[in-house]
Amino acid sequence: MADSKSPYGFRYIGAKRRTKEHPRFVMGRGRYVADIALAGVKHVAIVASPYASAKILSINAEAALALPGVHYVLTGEEFCAATDSLAIGVDTPKVTRYALAKDVVRYCGEWVAAVVADTRAIAEDAVELIEVEYEQTPQVVDPEVAVQPDSPQVHPEHGSNVLFHRRFVWGAVDEAFAKAEHKVALRVRWGRSSTVPIETFGVAAQWDPGREILDIWASIQMPKFPDQLARALRLPGNAVRVHYDVDVGGSYGVKRGIKHTALVGYLAKKLGMPIRLIEDRLENMRGGDMHGPDRLFDMQAAFDNDGTIRALKIRALDDVGAYAGRSPLQLGKPVSAICGPYRIKAVEYEPTSVMTNKTPQEAVRGFGQSPTNFAIERTIDHIARHLKMDRIALRKKNLLKKEEFPYLIPSGSTYDSGDYHTVLDKAMVAIDYPALVARRDAARKEGKLAGIGISTCLEPSGGNSAFEPLFNPKNDTTTWMDSCVVRVDLSGSITGIMGTSSSGQGHETLVSTVIGEVLGRDPASIRVVRADSLNALPSNSPVGSRMAIMLGGAAAGAARKIRETLIEIAAHNLGCTTETIEYSNGNVAVRGHPDKKMSWDELIAVAHRKYHQMPQGLEPGLQAKFVWEVPTGGKLPTPEGVVQIYPCYSFETHIVYTEIDPETAKPELKRYVCGHDCGVMINPDIVHGMTYGGIAHGIGAALYEKFSYTEDGQFESGTFMDYLLPSSMEIPSVDIVDHCTPSPLTTFGQKGSGEAGYLGAPAAIANAINDALAPLNTSVETLPITPDALWRAISASTAGGAVKR
Template identity: 70%
Template sequence: MSDSSQSMGAKPFRYVGTHRRTREDPRFVTGRGRYAADVHLPGMKHVALVASPYPSARIVSIDARAALALPGVVAVVAGAELAQYTDFLYVGVDAPGVKRYPLAVDVVRYAGEWVAAVVADSRALAEDAAELVDVTYDPLPFVIDPEVAVTTEAPRVHATYPSNILYQRKFVWGAVDEAFEAAPHQLECRVRWGRSSTVPIETFAVLAQWSPGTEVLDIWASIQMPKFPDQTARALRLPGNAVRVHFDVDVGGSYGVKRGIKHTVLVGYLARKLGMPVRLIEDRLENMRGGDMQGPDRIFDVALAFDERGVVRAMRIRALDDVGAYAGRSPLQLGKPVGAICGPYRIPCVEYEPCSVMTNKTPQEAVRGFGQAPTNYAIETAMDRMARQLGIDRIEIRRRNLIGRDEFPYLIPSGTYYDSGDYEAVLDKALAHAGHEELVRRRDQARADGRLAGIGVATCLEPSGGNSSFEVLFNPKNETTTWMEASLVRVDLSGSITAVMNTSTSGQGHETLVSTVVGEVLEREPALIRVVHADSLNALPSNSPVGSRMAIMLGGAAAGAARRIRANLMAIAAHNLGCPVEELEYVGGDVRVAADGSRCLTWDQLVEIAHRKFHRMPAGLEPGLQASFVWEVPTGGGLPTADGRIQMYPCHSFETHVVYLEIDRDTGKPTIQRYVCGHDCGVMISPDIVHGMTFGGIAHGIGAALYEKFAFSEDGQLLAGTFMDYLIPSAHEVPSMSITDHCTPSPLTTFGQKGSGEAGYLGGPAAIASAINDALAPLSTSIDELPMTHEALWVRARRAPSATGHPEPR
């Protein structure tokens, strides 16, 4: 259910915010999508990988003779060759010596790391041959525990780098020590976010073809990644204009992880070397073990200083993140939370110490929220602890700390302005929608009947817009402050509208987004507007759909281009009607004299003039009818201050989750019985898409909170490398959910929209953890590690209730 009152000023929207059929879903639900695996080229070869069985070892020798002897096997390539002919992959922080190539060079650094690539006529044949590649290893010491990895005695993951710590800095924003000394109350807690990720149905897929005639490398890949063509060209030592990425393939889910740069560089190299089209479609085993797609794995130490009313005066957060064996962009996932480090709360000073450490595990990749969901979980847990310590209701304690609706724009200690919000209104809506009072009665009755029941509440921020200034914050050698997005809109001779976007789409509904905003501005039916993806050689600049940015950035770019078209139409009409623009009105694509509606030029007439009748065009106007618009992210362009303050993302959506669950005392099994999310992402361009993404985000959050973990054994082996052990919640485990919307428009964006691509996930795990710990509270116990497994819950549920039925003060 959404508010129907969405509008900018007095004029209601025609299409924005309405419930309309999406542009892209019909082809997906009827099986007519076109994914990277659907692209077939004549003579195409297939890749399978040889993976390391050791978490750390020197590669002594690779004998591929038996594999190459198999009929149909084209080549076997190992890391040494790639190190010679390609450049190492991008590293997000200043860590010289931490080099990654698509295949291990000399040394393997995690079990499952790709050691050799086998190219053959079919994937099955490539797998047969991969089994015949004989690799001799000399095992080396390894480190799995991140708290051991930070010590000086730990085996180093990269011998060429002085330690395992990729990045560490203590930020102090304000008089934190003084606030802690002066505060009447304090608490400290440690929480752990388990190594989970997003696991799209489609694994990473890439196909590359080198054309010697044109000297262009064509790439079809299931990507969601900023600067992917540029990074691919650099690693392959090709000029940027020799790589053409086809952004028009559908992507079967990503939620952050579809980066695939190592896969693409490998396949691009092979295609060029062999002069044949080559494709790699990871199987699930390769994906989960060697696909470099695992998510944040963090230990948080949080301390709060607060007064007797539960008003927070200062916070300290230390976050140790285990990024696995290589760097990539993963250390930066500790950087984005700088932009919402105090959550939705009025916390005047904060100390934040992120530490990114390498271990001999599968590397980390970007996951939905880019590190914000774990941080939100840590902050929310501390807020709940404070409530318990003071004996104040968890909701009341949030009310006392939430930033007020009249305090925006609100500057947080780490340098970001929150654009707008009405947090308490969203909290109230969610509580009302969930029937909170009734839930309390239900919980208390369940407890009286001897059951374990709990209510969870979380109030969390969703930063959006993708002003990725964590790059400059975490790497002084990087001065990237440009995070633009662009669109081109064209009206053809028939009067049909085509809008061009300049990146791939991985399920966010960009065709609906762009057609809706272009239709809104030009007042033309969105269902008739075609949206296409440029390839990277004819694309305008883009930074891809990361950081919940496309509603803001692509929506703004498409609207900007459409506004230019509209202005051109007005200029043509003014010239032909002999009337100043100010006296004209634009109605549904026609332009008429405001005072005399009979003097009018229709859409078709205006288009015809633009395309065919140069003699009727005003001086200085380009013939044809097209316009592009490129814009920098709002609030972007800044560099950090010396103490590390910087504006991070421009817009700040907000979500409140209310959860009711019960835990079976005898088995530890949790059952979520009520789930409500109150959500404010400003003006929703397509409410159905926003709701769909939010439902998916909540389901993902349920997985992170209760089920999903890439567990490793002490000897460095991935224990959860298939869906038998990496447990994604199914329709049986995900309950019926309900969303209640609120709209606080952003003052920074075209229609007042904010981002929502990470909605649901950013507050879900915190709320579920809150509910679990509420259920355990009568037993005076708690659990501070995700996922909260059945067994961990059972261990705690066995405790006898305390005499009072209430938790003892800690």
């Protein structure tokens, strides 16, 4: 737990504070979408494709419609004619995407029809009665096959399975490779996994024909969600009202159910009934369209004898599944930290986004950065091995030094600040690195496979999504603002208003802490509410580790305006200039004249009731809005693909120790330390919590979790028995060591941390496992690293024969 006092000298920021959200959750009084009881609500269940690729020949819903309690069966024929395609992240207009398949299905689990019934059970009964006649067509499952021109086409109209391909060259890459004393090449693979929140996606919709408005309650985390929904349903933007005061049961990127919402919104309007679709776990896993990156990396590095890394070549092939959506852009975010935390002056990056007959990919925590970090960190370890150089020494040689910041990387982003060496040193002290090495070596002498893994990784934060124009020249968006309103009411109570939903990040705590800090008022007394989308100021939602920076900055900006107004009122009433007013805890006094003062209550009374005491030109009442643009944002990429993407860069280092039973090939994580620097922590408990959670998620991606497909595209991990979320028995007790290098770009020096832990854990674990395998001269480069894969590596290695049976 954090200290009760702020280590940064703030009053509330950085101090141990309970969150505003917890009491309702521990009482069982959260308000999640499935808890919202709309009178007379009807329930949707989905008919899903059993095939990876097929033509739909016919759909017969007669028997289903005859079932008592069934109201409607919707198919793609009707839905696709009545709505517009969902938005596509890249310039591929023919890769259209609707909630329901029409004519063809492109993945196992794709939605074919939707049943509306009185209860979910009856809807499921009806699903079983719907007869769909399919004719199977050739599928493509392997992304390396899918990129070939003669491969089966997932969207033949598009002419290729490739959604995006570009070769970026930043700096003198070829020259560096020509001059370098050494080169390595390796191939690593990041397996298809995702965040898989414990709450599935859910949405409820109600159409009010008298007001012509569609009300939506959803477990949503998505920028521009109301806008995209209105477009898909061909409604004006102000005919869709998204209620953000819905608690979201975890998201970490994926709660984007835009297709679900378009479907349910359409049905609610068409049938004139409130409708809800709460995915069950089977629907969620196969057809929820929330799988994550599935990525093959071909890495090359050029370096010298002394360990200086001159250049990288990164080829990334990402299998996004059957539809585009926003997923190709997950290859874009890594451009913002393409050389990692290292002084690598030339990088070639060749991302390819390819479609296959699998469930579509959605944004996952880190938006493609964690897979890239994993690939870079495996490369660093390969370089160390090649040079027989200590991995820490190699990292320290190439890590940017504190005095090099701000540092412009070849792809155009400037890293704001950092002190990577100190964070690494702190982590090494915390884990007693020499003792850990001795422990590993002793374990090896006893015949165990033991390894230490290190990763040093970045978390780009602040959510400036300039990869959008980078990957799609037709998209010239350059702003990703966030906003906040602060109101002080007649009683002097403060309310902060935000315009987005939260899924566990503690935004109400963030906003109240920041407002409290600026106004000197106790955050516990500050209420934070969520406007609906028609009442809200613009928000780009909690993506890209941005809310501490962006919502925090907006809340601070609005609170400062309130403070300035109060000071103006005070100066006017006390007969002095604003510069001589001293503001303290909401009360004011004239500097040097402590008797000339006004209390908070008096100031509020003037603002709300006493126009005759208000300075001229000031609005009565007391409220302020602040809309903040991302610092360093606002620019389009150059033709060469150089652009500042994220403003702030958090740093994390992981040191993990593993032992693998050489006979059962089962790895165990025995010790885990994470050194972390995300600048000023507004609420340290929240930052630590997200970091522990990110590490656990990273352990899942590294060792347990995979959406698995058979060669014919059958989905085989559609339940929690086959998709393995790690439990408290798999996740070790992790120690976090903090460090603070404030960002010069943000209000309080904060950086982002919502993706912390996840960005470096898989890399460190893969490095630890492979350190354990090193004495056998073998390695496993595919995540998740399963016991079966380890056994195959161990038994195939030359030394494996010596392992005791």
